[in-house]
Amino acid sequence: MPRDTTRRKRGTGEALRIGVVGAGISGLTFAAAMRRLSPATNVELYERDESATSRRQGYSLGLKGDAGLTVKTLDLYDLLAKEAITITNFVICDQRGARLLEYLRREG
Numbered sequence: 291m292p293r294d295t296t297r298r299k300r301g302t303g304e305a306l307r308i309g310v311v312g313a314g315i316s317g318l319t320f321a322a323a324m325r326r327l328s329p330a331t332n333v334e335l336y337e338r339d340e341s342a343t344s345r346r347q348g349y350s351l352g353l354k355g356d357a358g359l360t361v362k363t364l365d366l367y368d369l370l371a372k373e374a375i376t377i378t379n380f381v382i383c384d385q386r387g388a389r390l391l392e393y394l395r396r397e398g
């Protein structure tokens with residue numbers, strides 16, 4: 291029999307209601323994790339932007355460190371890996387194009 295992972299209000303046995311403010315990557319990841327790990331817990335997600343295109347977004351999604359483990363736990367790794375590219379060269383310039391920081395893969 292599967293273990294009941296529903297989060298409950300202490301002393302009442304009632305399923306917990308959790309409000310998540312902000313549907314950025316943190317809020318969405320938390321909500322997705324709760325849905326997977328504790329499906330009966332009531333998670334409500336609140337976002338002030340009207341849509342995903344209400345304001346400009348970044349050009350990429352960088353996942354470092356523990357983020358890989360998190361997406362594996364949520365079974366999203368293969369899906370993301372299909373769309374991902376490995377960045378080998380990275381340069382940050384000032385407004386005149388002068389190089390401030392660069393990471394270039396060494397050949398050989």
Ligand SMILES: Cc1cc2nc3c(=O)[nH]c(=O)nc-3n(C[C@H](O)[C@H](O)[C@H](O)COP(=O)(O)OP(=O)(O)OC[C@H]3O[C@@H](n4cnc5c(N)ncnc54)[C@H](O)[C@@H]3O)c2cc1C
Binds near residue numbers: 311314336
């Ligand atoms: C200019 C810039 C460019 C970036 N480019 C990249 C990039 O290309 N790749 C990358 O990986 N990272 C990039 N980052 C970093 C990345 O944006 C953050 O690491 C990431 O967005 C943090 O996620 P978060 O969910 O914690 O917060 P956010 O993404 O900031 O999400 C918080 C959400 O909460 C909502 N919110 C806030 N207050 C309320 C409220 N009171 N009620 C309802 N909703 C609310 C906001 O509208 C927002 O949608 C960039 C950051 C900046 C500033």
